Amino acid sequence: MIGLQPEGDIDWSSYRGVMVFVEQRNGQAKPVSWQLIGEATRLAAKLNVKVMALVIGWQVSELAEESIYHGADEVYVCDSKELEHYRTRPYSRVCLHVIRKYKPEIVLMGATNTGRDLAGAIATHLPTGLTADSTQLDVDEERLLLASRPAFSEKMLATILCKQFKPQMATARAGVFEQLPRDTTRTGEVIQVPPQMDPGEIATEMIEFLETKGSVNLAEAEVIVAGGRGLGGPAAFEMLKELADELGGVVGASRAVVDLGWIGHDHQVGQTGVTVRPKLYFAIGISGAVQHVVGMQNSSYIVAINKDANAPIFKIANYAIVGDLFQIIPAIIQAVRTRKLERLQLLKY
Ligand SMILES: Cc1cc2nc3c(=O)[nH]c(=O)nc-3n(C[C@H](O)[C@H](O)[C@H](O)COP(=O)(O)OP(=O)(O)OC[C@H]3O[C@@H](n4cnc5c(N)ncnc54)[C@H](O)[C@@H]3O)c2cc1C
Structure with a gap:
């Protein structure tokens, strides 16, 4: 990150693993989540680390299992009525808690409305760098994430690195990466995470969810x-x-x-x-x-x-x-x- 230096000597070597935020609505995962777990599996194999998935919502325990079937080794689940609908602060508090405690070296999210909002909020608080809208991901021999995205009016591909902070974060476009075939014989560890805000602390309230009419997915x-x-x-x-x-x-x-x-x-x-x-x-x-x-x-x-x-x-x-x-x-x-x-x-x- 330009202009920002880590405070003191931080031992980044304790940060290991590739984490994917599993975005869901009404208990249904967005396909980009499985696509990113597929890509995380490839990166994790190169780094010799685990694939971690983070599931936040209400009555989402099935998604923990699904994350494992799609390639995750460890799943962190925060299941609470207050988290039924996406809201920036309660969701970002859970993410910050999990990232600080379990220290993944890479965190990936879909470049959806939710992913863009959440990734920005987390990166600012940690603090760390964030590459938005990536279309290619890789890692080099120094374990640096090479996140590439179109730049300069889409005329060239820029590869962005975050050298001084961890985790390295990127949002990635839906449809670009390939999900692995669903494998119900896979097993993994599920770790329950408590919500990080009391309901009374949450300043925003969801009154009604209205789908935008006429837009196309x-x-x-x-x-x-x-x-x-x-x-x-x-x-x-x-x-x-x-x-x-x-x-x-x-x-x-x-x-x-x-x-x-x-x-x-x-x-x-x-x-x-x-x-x-x-x-x-x-x-x-x-x-x-x-x-x-x-x-x-x-x-x-x-x-x-x-x-x-x-x-x-x-x-x-x-x-x-x-x-x-x-x-x-x-x-x-x-x-x-x-x-x-x-x-x-x-x-x-
Ligand atoms: C930086 C940059 C980014 C771009 N990003 C995108 C992008 O995201 N998406 C994108 O699509 N383009 C993008 N473009 C534009 C792209 O280069 C093309 O100009 C565009 O895709 C052409 O659109 P088209 O195929 O509809 O039109 P045309 O190239 O004009 O093709 C029309 C076709 O219709 C056929 N046709 C005509 N009449 C009939 C008929 N009656 N029956 C059957 N066939 C018929 C013709 O034979 C022709 O092949 C980008 C360009 C640049 C420079």
């Missing part, structure tokens, strides 16, 4: 139907929405159409948008520029529809459909509906 979607400039205008997104609804998915977009104002920025996939890892990704009227591809190339199946047989998107597509999207998409919607009807009729008999 691309990072967690299993099916994404994404459109680009080939749609010719905003109206064609209605057709994509129809297909996405039929498949239980959401609508994504290239930056070109976001810049044109055809759809909101929260739909943008790519380097300056969201990195996604759905089971099925439709790239419709999208050329396949590298800045788009980096954000969706890890999708399990990619279906590309483009009238140009030489469009770069076809190089990474599992299914390539060459033709006019205005003929192809209605045909696909019709086929999906017919298949659904056939299945319903089969169920009747």
Whole structure:
């Protein structure tokens, strides 16, 4: 950290282990938590240390087990009614207590709204450095965390180090790292942690939780139907929405159409948008520029529809459909509906 020096001689060698904050809502872990435990396992193997998970919430003991199944060796659990919904102070007090007592050398969180808020609050209090929005993580022979993230208008990748403080902290984008296969034969240690604030000390009160209407959660979607400039205008997104609804998915977009104002920025996939890892990704009227591809190339199946047989998107597509999207998409919607009807009729008999 620039300008800040540790006070006195601190023996950082007692800090060992890679800790992941397991973010959850209503007892459901965010996929980024498992992805980060997967990445922590790789870093921990290089450092020859354990993977630690930190679970905070209410009635979250199942998540402790799940953390172990996903790769954690030790899980710290703070389970209390007061922690049912995320609030900065009670959550950060628990994190600070666990970090100071159990001394992980690296702490990772998802670059979600909660992760960004919590990581900042903790890093300021410890104090230590924090790299936000990392897209690559590694460690060097001096046990330093190499946290890389796009910088200078996303034109280059900057690797940021925290040399003088521990733990080294980073938030990381969802969809970038790979989770390990869930292994129910794994075992680990679960350590219960008491809440660090009395209910009366907490200045904020949760009255009601309201989901934002109209926003899209691309990072967690299993099916994404994404459109680009080939749609010719905003109206064609209605057709994509129809297909996405039929498949239980959401609508994504290239930056070109976001810049044109055809759809909101929260739909943008790519380097300056969201990195996604759905089971099925439709790239419709999208050329396949590298800045788009980096954000969706890890999708399990990619279906590309483009009238140009030489469009770069076809190089990474599992299914390539060459033709006019205005003929192809209605045909696909019709086929999906017919298949659904056939299945319903089969169920009747
Ligand atoms: C620093 C930086 C960051 C960037 N970040 C991102 C990012 O995060 N995400 C992103 O997407 N881009 C990003 N870009 C922009 C990127 O370089 C491309 O310009 C953009 O992805 C192109 O969008 P597109 O594929 O929709 O448009 P185009 O490249 O114009 O492609 C349109 C495609 O539609 C096809 N088409 C046209 N009509 C039809 C039809 N009727 N039927 C079928 N196909 C048809 C065409 O053949 C063409 O291939 C970034 C650029 C920079 C410089």
